[in-house]
Amino acid sequence: MWFRCILLSFAIACGADTAPPAVILHNGRVYTLAWDEPGRDGAPAANAPWSRANGWHPDARAVVIQGDSILWVGDDSTALAMRGPRTEVIDVDGAVVLPGFVDAHTHVAELGQAMDRVNLTGVPDESTAVARVAERAAQVPPGEWILGYGWDEGAWANRYPDRRRLSQRIPDHPVVLRSLHGFASWANDRALAALGITDTTASPSGGEIRKDARGAPTGLFLNRAVQLVDDRLPPPPPPQRDSQVVRALMTLAAGGFTAVHEAGAARDVVASLRRLEAAGRLPLRVYAMLNGRDTTLVREWARRGPLRETPSGMLVIRAVKAYYDGALGSRGAQLLEDYSDRAGHRGVAGGAYGFDREAVAAAMVAGFQVGIHAIGDAGNRATLDFIDSVTRATPAARALRHRVEHAQVVDPADHPRFAALGVIASVQPPHAVEDMAWAGERLGPGRVTTAYAWRTLRAAGAPLVFSSDLPGSDWNLFYGLHSAITRQDRSGMPDGGWYPEQHMTPEEAVRGYTAWAAWASFDEGHAGRLAPGRRADLTVLSVDPFTVASSQDLLAGTIRLTMVDGRIVHDARHSR
Numbered sequence: 001m002w003f004r005c006i007l008l009s010f011a012i013a014c015g016a017d018t019a020p021p022a023v024i025l026h027n028g029r030v031y032t033l034a035w036d037e038p039g040r041d042g043a044p045a046a047n048a049p050w051s052r053a054n055g056w057h058p059d060a061r062a063v064v065i066q067g068d069s070i071l072w073v074g075d076d077s078t079a080l081a082m083r084g085p086r087t088e089v090i091d092v093d094g095a096v097v098l099p100g101f102v103d104a105h106t107h108v109a110e111l112g113q114a115m116d117r118v119n120l121t122g123v124p125d126e127s128t129a130v131a132r133v134a135e136r137a138a139q140v141p142p143g144e145w146i147l148g149y150g151w152d153e154g155a156w157a158n159r160y161p162d163r164r165r166l167s168q169r170i171p172d173h174p175v176v177l178r179s180l181h182g183f184a185s186w187a188n189d190r191a192l193a194a195l196g197i198t199d200t201t202a203s204p205s206g207g208e209i210r211k212d213a214r215g216a217p218t219g220l221f222l223n224r225a226v227q228l229v230d231d232r233l234p235p236p237p238p239p240q241r242d243s244q245v246v247r248a249l250m251t252l253a254a255g256g257f258t259a260v261h262e263a264g265a266a267r268d269v270v271a272s273l274r275r276l277e278a279a280g281r282l283p284l285r286v287y288a289m290l291n292g293r294d295t296t297l298v299r300e301w302a303r304r305g306p307l308r309e310t311p312s313g314m315l316v317i318r319a320v321k322a323y324y325d326g327a328l329g330s331r332g333a334q335l336l337e338d339y340s341d342r343a344g345h346r347g348v349a350g351g352a353y354g355f356d357r358e359a360v361a362a363a364m365v366a367g368f369q370v371g372i373h374a375i376g377d378a379g380n381r382a383t384l385d386f387i388d389s390v391t392r393a394t395p396a397a398r399a400l401r402h403r404v405e406h407a408q409v410v411d412p413a414d415h416p417r418f419a420a421l422g423v424i425a426s427v428q429p430p431h432a433v434e435d436m437a438w439a440g441e442r443l444g445p446g447r448v449t450t451a452y453a454w455r456t457l458r459a460a461g462a463p464l465v466f467s468s469d470l471p472g473s474d475w476n477l478f479y480g481l482h483s484a485i486t487r488q489d490r491s492g493m494p495d496g497g498w499y500p501e502q503h504m505t506p507e508e509a510v511r512g513y514t515a516w517a518a519w520a521s522f523d524e525g526h527a528g529r530l531a532p533g534r535r536a537d538l539t540v541l542s543v544d545p546f547t548v549a550s551s552q553d554l555l556a557g558t559i560r561l562t563m564v565d566g567r568i569v570h571d572a573r574h575s576r
């Protein structure tokens with residue numbers, strides 16, 4: 001119906017069968033991103049709202065929304081003339097309106113689970129901690145797991161708690177409480193029974209299952225025994241998983257995001273997302289990558305094929321997340337040469353690290369995009385080799401916009417291969433500023449210049465997409481933009497930025513979280529720009545990333561409004 005209006009010259013004089021717009025946003029600094037892509041050096045396109053003399057300026061002031069789509073974008077008076085009796089007219093008061101922001105590499109289920117834990121940070125002693133857990137237990141059905149975190153294993157080292165008091169006060173729920181730094185865990189009787197930890201369970205090497213004089217576990221786990229507990233924890237039951245996912249997504253909506261790319265959804269998370277989609281409970285779009293570590297799950301989906309659309313349009317499952325190597329900080333990323341700070345060591349990768357070539361290839365052949373975690377230069381090369389070999393054998397799989405997740409250290413010989421193979425470099429701007437303290441030690445002065453090399457990748461023609469990898473990193477979108485634009489930490493260090501030649505322009509940073517993310521999820525026809533017929537997914541920000549005077553001002557930005565599918569999912573006007 002909207003196109004009829006447009007054919008009738010943007011009008012006010014739409015057919016009688018056409019409903020008036022549902023929402024008009026006006027008095028805004030609207031950047032449509034409907035102009036051409038910037039050059040590989042970051043230079044704005046000739047048709048961009050930019051001039052050398054005056055810099056950037058918005059290219060519209062109002063957005064008119066009808067149903068789930070954008071009806072019209074342009075000036076205030078034309079927009080306001082379209083209002084009907086029931087149109088919600090929102091004066092955004094000079095705020096910045098952009099296409100909806102996307103975090104293209106998230107672990108939303110983990111964020112939801114973390115938000116659900118009992119917070120014990122700053123708790124002074126065992127009885128206070130137990131009382132706090134008992135409070136939660138009173139609100140949770142018996143038998144349901146209660147997880148907590150934050151008691152200080154350092155401060156409590158001379159008086160470690162055990163299962164006795166915790167089991168007395170909370171007899172009907174299994175309870176596991178992780179310590180602040182993750183080197184200790186504390187469990188009650190119900191948890192020990194549910195986890196199958198008994199007198200005969202041996203402590204792992206590098207860890208201790210503490211036992212009493214009779215040889216029974218006390219409920220305290222130290223060092224690597226913490227992992228043993230975590231590995232045995234069951235996923236939350238479906239209703240709890242669902243509420244955790246929704247809660248995490250609502251938090252991200254408040255943070256200005258309209259979509260996420262979930263980087264590795266486990267079987268029960270996939271089930272939760274499908275339930276939530278069917279029930280109309282997904283507040284944000286979720287582009288879910290299947291967890292490639294579960295090869296049974298991957299093979300099942302390879303047989304049934306991708307889920308390219310759902311009735312609500314809110315869930316897509318057409319990608320697989322796989323892991324090729326480890327992380328740089330813990331020296332797990334696979335390098336071509338030794339780590340500069342550990343001779344003889346080059347990381348872990350490939351089959352030895354759980355990369356199942358056959359399962360991933362089967363998914364690609366079945367039409368799935370694959371996002372492969374690769375951090376070291378050897379890991380990146382082997383990942384590109386793998387994608388090359390599969391797409392040579394199955395040329396149709398070439399067009400699936402495969403991704404390297406992280407692409408942190410890339411040998412110069414491999415930079416052009418991203419473009420040649422059509423592979424996206426899915427990078428996390430915050431990682432660069434968080435890793436800069438030690439990345440040079442791991443890599444040495446020469447090799448570090450090939451790391452977090454966004455400009456080099458883009459100059460070589462690689463498609464980029466930006467994300468936070470939450471909850472491991474701060475996912476505040478202003479911090480993400482700031483990291484991409486300045487390559488400085490929050491305090492503005494180092495001066496001028498860390499290897500500043502690799503920084504992105506404000507336009508590139510914004511596109512990396514919007515238009516490029518849409519492309520990475522095959523959504524460029526519907527999202528990524530504000531234009532008639534596009535989905536009404538948009539973010540309203542208090543600061544203008546294109547023209548903001550200082551990075552401190554950018555970091556101080558707030559989200560005014562988030563709209564998904566024409567629905568307002570966050571509105572700061574009501575929370576002021």
Ligand SMILES: [Zn+2]
Pocket residue numbers: 105106107263469
């Ligand atoms: Zn991740």
